[in-house]
Amino acid sequence: MKNTDVVEDMEKIAAGSQLSGDLPGTTPLTFGNPSDEDGTPEFRDGSDDDPLFHPMVFFITSQRTAVQYTHALRSLVDINKVVVGRLFLVRYCMGDAEDAQINGVEQTLAAPCASAPSKPELNYLMRFFHVVENVKKQVSSLSNNSKYFFHRQIYEMHCARDATELATTQERADALWRAVPKLRRFADYFQQTWIKSRFCKCLWSPTDFAKKNNPVEQLKKVIKRDYTLHVRMKLCA
Numbered sequence: 211m212k213n214t215d216v217v218e219d220m221e222k223i224a225a226g227s228q229l230s231g232d233l234p235g236t237t238p239l240t241f242g243n244p245s246d247e248d249g250t251p252e253f254r255d256g257s258d259d260d261p262l263f264h265p266m267v268f269f270i271t272s273q274r275t276a277v278q279y280t281h282a283l284r285s286l287v288d289i290n291k292v293v294v295g296r297l298f299l300v301r302y303c304m305g306d307a308e309d310a311q312i313n314g315v316e317q318t319l320a321a322p323c324a325s326a327p328s329k330p331e332l333n334y335l336m337r338f339f340h341v342v343e344n345v346k347k348q349v350s351s352l353s354n355n356s357k358y359f360f361h362r363q364i365y366e367m368h369c370a371r372d373a374t375e376l377a378t379t380q381e382r383a384d385a386l387w388r389a390v391p392k393l394r395r396f397a398d399y400f401q402q403t404w405i406k407s408r409f410c411k412c413l414w415s416p417t418d419f420a421k422k423n424n425p426v427e428q429l430k431k432v433i434k435r436d437y438t439l440h441v442r443m444k445l446c447a
Contacts, residue, residue, distance in 0.1 A: 279314025287318060304335045312408065334408075338368055341404055348399055352392070360387065360396060380405065 224240045233239055269282035290298040300319045305311050312334055320332040345364060349357050363383035370376035387397035 274308070274310055276310045276313040276317065279311055280317050283314055283318040299330060300332055301330050302333050302335055304337060307336065307340065307407075344403075345400070349396060352396075356390075356393065359390075360393065363387070364400075 227238055227240050229239045267286055269278075269285075271278040271282070287298045290296075298319075303315050303319060305315065315332070315334060320329060322329055342361070342364065345361070346357075349360050352360070363379070363386060367376055367379045367383065370379050384397055384401065387393040387400075
């Protein structure tokens with residue numbers, strides 16, 4: 211990522227690090243959909259000649275409590291068992307800062323059961339956009355230079371390569387923030403909300419995970435748009 215989120219820079223980085231058979235084992239690489247001569251991605255249409263498989267599950271409920279989340283996730287686990295023939299084991303789950311949601315995840319995907327008395331540790335990840343958006347509200351009263359300084363450290367945490375580098379970056383950022391009197395209150399907020407919180411214990415992405423959540427967010431944007439139009443626009447007979 212080279213600590214950047216500029217689209218043009220990322221396009222150059224991705225184009226220069228495409229997967230090939232002669233890359234050394236320690237060289238960063240990118241891969242994705244096949245591209246045409248102009249570099250435009252070619253997406254499959256889902257036909258027999260051009261298949262596409264993208265599993266997706268929707269649960270529509272009238273409430274969002276731990277009971278609904280638990281029931282929906284257990285149904286997903288049961289269906290996966292029938293279709294795949296194996297237990298659904300999850301190591302990483304991305305969700306919102308919502309007690310009902312994380313409780314439902316912990317009670318179904320993380321809790322041991324008769325068929326899996328010992329499950330792998332489940333990490334509940336937070337969307338990075340959610341972190342930045344809430345931090346933006348907290349620092350809205352600061353000067354532009356202070357905002358840039360504060361956000362710069364957060365992006366460096368997000369681009370950490372592993373947990374060790376993340377811890378080092380966090381300590382350095384906290385020291386830099388507390389060295390500026392007007393940022394000490396924000397340093398306390400960030401520690402309590404985003405470092406010590408049950409929802410977001412880390413800002414770095416595991417190996418092989420996308421550093422940015424654009425694939426997920428762009429998909430959800432379309433779904434949310436269509437769903438919002440459906441529930442708000444009334445059809446008259």
